[in-house]
Amino acid sequence: MQRIPTITAGLLLGVSFATTAHSDLLEDIRTDATFTVGTEARFAPFEYIEDGEIVGYSADIMEHIMPELEGVELIRMDLPWQGILPGLERERFDYVITSVTATPERMERYHLSAPIADATMAILKRAGEEDINSPEDIAGKVAAAQAGSAQLEALEALAAELEEAGTPVEDIRTYTGVDEAYAELGTGRVDVVVNSLPNLLEAERTRPDVFEVVGTFGDPVYFSWAGRDDEESASLNTFMDEQIQRLNEDGTLTELQEKWFGGPMELPLELPAAE
Numbered sequence: 001m002q003r004i005p006t007i008t009a010g011l012l013l014g015v016s017f018a019t020t021a022h023s024d025l026l027e028d029i030r031t032d033a034t035f036t037v038g039t040e041a042r043f044a045p046f047e048y049i050e051d052g053e054i055v056g057y058s059a060d061i062m063e064h065i066m067p068e069l070e071g072v073e074l075i076r077m078d079l080p081w082q083g084i085l086p087g088l089e090r091e092r093f094d095y096v097i098t099s100v101t102a103t104p105e106r107m108e109r110y111h112l113s114a115p116i117a118d119a120t121m122a123i124l125k126r127a128g129e130e131d132i133n134s135p136e137d138i139a140g141k142v143a144a145a146q147a148g149s150a151q152l153e154a155l156e157a158l159a160a161e162l163e164e165a166g167t168p169v170e171d172i173r174t175y176t177g178v179d180e181a182y183a184e185l186g187t188g189r190v191d192v193v194v195n196s197l198p199n200l201l202e203a204e205r206t207r208p209d210v211f212e213v214v215g216t217f218g219d220p221v222y223f224s225w226a227g228r229d230d231e232e233s234a235s236l237n238t239f240m241d242e243q244i245q246r247l248n249e250d251g252t253l254t255e256l257q258e259k260w261f262g263g264p265m266e267l268p269l270e271l272p273a274a275e
Contacts, residue, residue: 088226
């Protein structure tokens with residue numbers, strides 16, 4: 001029987017250990033001194049481009065978090081929304097710093113952070129459009145939302161309810177970016193756009209002569225950030241949750257909400273359990 005040399009046996013043991021050990025993502029970020037995140041910088045006032053820089057509510061939150069990662073550089077990859085969560089799963093970046101609507105399906109698949117903002121669904125119409133004053137009034141209208149979004153799912157659910165009641169919507173159109181949907185609303189190609197309330201209030205604030213928010217519908221919903229739901233990412237997920245909760249408790253989030261949305265939001269420290 002051939003004897004395996006000691007050095008070879010040691011190497012085999014090392015290989016076996018390597019296959020069972022898990023790295024620590026937060027420790028790797030501190031060691032590498034880079035924190036790479038995915039974002040969609042076309043979602044004002046949360047994340048958008050101004051003078052070549054990504055600015056907004058989320059960017060301001062990160063300015064209060066990054067000092068806790070002393071010496072680490074924040075690298076933001078600006079991607080279309082449709083590539084954000086798939087990119088996270090494929091490990092193209094460490095974490096998602098963009099507005100992820102907390103749905104039960106996403107809560108099962110990812111680690112969604114502590115809430116950063118209200119994301120309750122709402123409807124935007126053209127200013128002065130007198131026959132649209134409630135969610136039910138989109139019956140017979142052309143409605144729009146961003147492709148692949150939770151807002152589209154909410155719109156489709158509302159449309160299904162209206163169809164069951166015998167008052168269906170005329171059509172649902174989807175767009176890669178929500179700004180495209182706003183443009184179509186402004187030109188009259190669609191009648192309403194469904195998005196989260198803070199985003200629609202921003203559209204109304206910046207173009208009050210063009211847009212008007214009708215109101216909210218459905219259950220309360222929250223925006224979160226997202227990490228991979230695995231052992232390697234657990235430390236980073238915990239760190240980010242703790243930072244968001246700290247800023248919620250000490251009033252920093254309230255100050256930033258007043259800056260970016262014109263008023264505070266009532267946010268729980270943790271996401272409600274998925275039903």
